[in-house]
Amino acid sequence: MRTVSQLDHHGYFIGPVTADESPLEPGVYLLPGGAVDVPPPEAPPGHSAQWVDGAWVFAPAVHPAPRMEPAPPTPEQLEAQALKRIDRDTDDIYRDVIGFRAPEYETAEREAQAFQAANFEGEPPPTVASWMRASGMNAQDATLDILAQSATWRSAVLHIRSHRLQAKASVRTGQADAALATWSNFVTQIRADLGLVTA
Known part of the structure; x- marks a missing residue:
């Protein structure tokens, strides 16, 4: 040895x-x-x-340069991050529910409203007719279903807007942690109400 x-x-x-x-x-x-x-x-x-x-x-001998630890974020940076998160969460909900199909849904709502105002008489408009074929509903039921879904989404939009603005106002007054905790609970609930899966 x-x-x-x-x-x-x-x-x-x-x-x-x-x-x-x-x-x-x-x-x-x-x-x-x-x-x-x-x-x-x-x-x-x-x-x-x-x-x-x-x-x-x-x-x-070459010694590696000492590793510099990043400076902790400033209060201003933390505020900016919190505001971005709130807007990002909102955008994610809109994307998951309607994506880029807002014009399609708005057209369906307008045509369904007009068909309802006409007492469901005459030829169903294109968006109602397409939903009749896809769902198997008759003209009146398909129209009312479109309007019910539209009303549900518009109510959710108002609810989201109210909570988003309140959360951002709280962040700007220095209550970022509490605001984000409340906001996270709201996002979880509204996604569940809308039938969305939370990752």
Whole structure:
């Protein structure tokens, strides 16, 4: 058994390791992976040792720059983050419910209102007719269903707006933590009411 030098994958000396003599070949030593059969180097203070072409090369050790911890966010930054989160949550609800289909739903609502005002007489308008085919409802039921869904969504929009503005007002008065906690509870509830899955 004797002491040899362990290297990293760049050839730099890591530390001494022990090599055991082979039981089958006296005088032959079994080197650990990445080790070389030479005694550990005596590097000058502040220097590293690298095994290059069968010899030790010494160079000043390079120490990594100290890691700078990021500064904690300022109150202004925390406020801005809270306001963005409230708006982002609102946008997510709108996206999940109607996506980019607002013009389609608004047209359906207008046509359903007009058909209802005409006492459901005559040919159903296109958006009502398409919902009749998709749902299997008759003209009157399809019209009333469109209007009920529209009323539910418009009520939700007013509810969301009220809570969003209140939450943002609370954030601006320095109550970000409490405002976000209340807002989070509201978002969870309104998403459940709208049949949306909260991730």
